[in-house]
Amino acid sequence: MSAGVDIHPSAVVDPGVVLGENVRIGPFCMIGPDVEIGANTHIGPHCTIEGPTRIGRDNVFQGHAAIGGPPQDKKYRGERVELEIGDGNLIREFVTINRGTGEGGGITRVGSRNWILAYCHVAHDCRVGDDCVFSNNATLAGHVTVGNHVILSGFTGVHQFCRIGDHAFIGMGAFVNGDVPPFLMVAQDKYARPRGINAEGLKRRGFDATRIAAIKRAYRALYMGEAKLDDARAVLAGMAEDSDDIRTMLVFIESGQRALLR
Numbered sequence: 001m002s003a004g005v006d007i008h009p010s011a012v013v014d015p016g017v018v019l020g021e022n023v024r025i026g027p028f029c030m031i032g033p034d035v036e037i038g039a040n041t042h043i044g045p046h047c048t049i050e051g052p053t054r055i056g057r058d059n060v061f062q063g064h065a066a067i068g069g070p071p072q073d074k075k076y077r078g079e080r081v082e083l084e085i086g087d088g089n090l091i092r093e094f095v096t097i098n099r100g101t102g103e104g105g106g107i108t109r110v111g112s113r114n115w116i117l118a119y120c121h122v123a124h125d126c127r128v129g130d131d132c133v134f135s136n137n138a139t140l141a142g143h144v145t146v147g148n149h150v151i152l153s154g155f156t157g158v159h160q161f162c163r164i165g166d167h168a169f170i171g172m173g174a175f176v177n178g179d180v181p182p183f184l185m186v187a188q189d190k191y192a193r194p195r196g197i198n199a200e201g202l203k204r205r206g207f208d209a210t211r212i213a214a215i216k217r218a219y220r221a222l223y224m225g226e227a228k229l230d231d232a233r234a235v236l237a238g239m240a241e242d243s244d245d246i247r248t249m250l251v252f253i254e255s256g257q258r259a260l261l262r
Helices: 199-204 209-224 228-241 244-254
Strands: 036-037 052-057 068-070 082-085 097-098 106-111 185-191 189-195
Touching: 052 068, 052 228, 052 244, 082 199, 082 228, 106 228, 189 199, 199 209, 209 244, 228 244
Parallel strands: 036 052, 052 082, 068 097, 082 106
Antiparallel strands: 185 189
16 A cells, blocks of 8 residues: 555555555545556545446545446346546546446446536547536436537536537537537527637637637538538538648548437
8 A cells, every 4th residue: 555545444445456655545435456546646535336346536526426336227137347437636526427338348448637517427439538527417318429628518418429519619518419510609599509619718728819710611611501411511521621620520521420400
């Protein structure tokens, strides 16, 4: 066991758990076998962490989080599947994050510096990037991919196998049943529908007026005319010659397995 580890007497920690320096484990926690927890991570009261799970450094798990539980998938037969969590994440009360499935690649991954707020759920085989905010009760079904700097507002629901691109903003209560390209802002209208680009978020992250204007032009070409998707993609291909951001959108659109949200 590393230096400075503080385990409350009421916590149950498997002897094989690997703990980094200055890890703190609060009252009534249960840390199962095949778990690694990086330095300076704080596990609050009543948390459960099951393995195989690898957690990086400088994370905070508030009370009653359930991390690394088996996937909620009827095809799961007890095969070895894993969860990986990066560094510097804040995981709030009653969050659940499941391990992967054998048929889905075997691993769920959450990146670094994310805020995953109370009652959120990250299902099996999801991939979550860095610097995201999941507001209360946001829910990812299985096999969802979320990029970097994505905001999911409260009570958002994302259908299995959907992808959400970098810098997207999903409004409160939106039910996302298709891929959301990078930079978009989506709001609820029975099912989620595009409502413009996430301009304010892009400004906060240093996108200048020229980049934002190019993204707006791409949005208009894709969503505001009567053009069919193939025709809109051709327009974007021309615009992408002068814009890395539009090229990012085009690559995203062309690599999806589900229908594009339009």
